[in-house]
Amino acid sequence: MTHPRDILLGAQAQSGFLPVCDHYSGVEARMRKSLQLQAEMAAEFGACVFDVTLDCEDGAPVGGEAAHAALVAALAQGAAPGARVAARVHPVDHPAFANDIDTIAGEAGHRLCHIMLPKVESVDDVLLGEKALQRASAGHLPLHVLIESPAAVHRAFEIAAHPRVQSLSFGLMDFVSAHGGAIPASAMTSAGQFAHPLVVRAKLEIASACHAHGKVPSHCVVTEFSDLAALQAAAGRAAGELGYTRMWSIHPAQIRPILKALAPAQDEIDNASKLIAAGAAADWAPISFEGALHDRASYRYFWQVLERAYQTGRPLPPAVQHWFSPSPF
Numbered sequence: 001m002t003h004p005r006d007i008l009l010g011a012q013a014q015s016g017f018l019p020v021c022d023h024y025s026g027v028e029a030r031m032r033k034s035l036q037l038q039a040e041m042a043a044e045f046g047a048c049v050f051d052v053t054l055d056c057e058d059g060a061p062v063g064g065e066a067a068h069a070a071l072v073a074a075l076a077q078g079a080a081p082g083a084r085v086a087a088r089v090h091p092v093d094h095p096a097f098a099n100d101i102d103t104i105a106g107e108a109g110h111r112l113c114h115i116m117l118p119k120v121e122s123v124d125d126v127l128l129g130e131k132a133l134q135r136a137s138a139g140h141l142p143l144h145v146l147i148e149s150p151a152a153v154h155r156a157f158e159i160a161a162h163p164r165v166q167s168l169s170f171g172l173m174d175f176v177s178a179h180g181g182a183i184p185a186s187a188m189t190s191a192g193q194f195a196h197p198l199v200v201r202a203k204l205e206i207a208s209a210c211h212a213h214g215k216v217p218s219h220c221v222v223t224e225f226s227d228l229a230a231l232q233a234a235a236g237r238a239a240g241e242l243g244y245t246r247m248w249s250i251h252p253a254q255i256r257p258i259l260k261a262l263a264p265a266q267d268e269i270d271n272a273s274k275l276i277a278a279g280a281a282a283d284w285a286p287i288s289f290e291g292a293l294h295d296r297a298s299y300r301y302f303w304q305v306l307e308r309a310y311q312t313g314r315p316l317p318p319a320v321q322h323w324f325s326p327s328p329f
Contacts (some may be wrong), residue, residue, distance in 0.1 A: 004276065004299075005307075019084065019311055020246050021051070021249050022050065022248050025059070026057075026059015034252070035075065035085070038083060041255070042083075045313030047310060047313060051084045052083070052085050056088055056090055056096070065090070065095075066103070069089075069100045072108075073107040076112055085111060086116060087112060089104065091118050097132070101136050105132075105141060106136035109137070109141055113142075114142040115129065115133065115138075115143055116143075116144045117129045117143055117145050118148070119149075122159070130162075143162075144165070144218070145168050146170075147159070147170055147171060148171030148174035150178060150179070153201075153205050159209070160212065165215060168215060169220070170203055170217075173188055175199070191234075194234070208243070216245055216246050218244065219234075220247075220248060221249070222234050222254070225254055228253060232260060235247050245262070245308070263309060264305050264312075264314070269305065272302035272309075275289055276299065276303055276319075279299045284299060
């Protein structure tokens with residue numbers, strides 16, 4: 001029997017599953033704790049609800065890049081079964097980039113879910129990353145791209161169109177800094193980043209580029225990591241106003257608020273469950289449901305509600321649970 005995901009999403013079903021939270025850590029003790037927390041929360045929720053990205057760009061000490069890459073590779077290889085582990089390598093023009101890819105992707109590519117490329121300026125940088133993965137016999141790995149400059153925002157649609165790219169992330173801090181003081185520091189705060197027109201425009205361009213090409217837009221960090229109310233508010237605005245379906249975490253305390261903010265409401269989950277069950281019973285033909293006409297366009301929307309509920313660890317009604325066990329992704 002064909003799965004609803006294949007019927008309703010078509011080619012989009014092949015783009016891969018991404019948790020709504022991407023957690024970054026670069027210090028050894030924190031990387032180990034992040035992997036442990038991921039395993040604990042996967043057991044709690046019955047699904048892997050966040051990625052762990054082991055960071056070389058900001059995590060490796062100057063002069064110790066090779067040793068840090070070896071550590072990242074070892075941690076990825078030793079991660080628990082079913083873990084979703086990624087690595088952020090140095091930019092493609094950094095002297096450590098080639099060794100990062102050779103060591104991490106070459107030795108642990110079979111345990112990685114993706115490679116994050118920072119400071120991508122154009123699709124040419126994506127091509128360099130793709131070729132490096134191929135040389136390391138890791139050409140199967142998706143690339144995630146960090147957009148951090150006005151020029152990169154301008155080229156976001158071209159970058160998102162590359163078939164190796166799975167997700168675009170917005171780098172708020174570098175984007176603001178790239179404007180030479182033209183954007184005030186307040187635009188880097190949890191609230192200010194939703195007020196400055198140039199920042200909001202950049203976020204919208206990235207989200208639009210992703211949705212145009214079936215990729216995942218990932219929202220930037222909130223640096224006030226102790227202010228969880230501000231974090232949840234930012235996550236809610238990123239999802240509800242700007243179309244982001246994923247967000248970065250830089251502290252373990254940020255993970256659960258991100259999951260909560262990006263999860264659908266329980267009444268929406270219940271309604272989606274009833275509608276999808278009714279649509280399946282009609283072999284996905286148009287139906288009248290609670291006084292409204294529904295067809296595959298609305299089925300697609302409500303199926304994605306259920307997927308987002310699963311991705312955020314929300315309980316699913318019995319009528320649809322069988323489609324999510326084992327994981328459809």
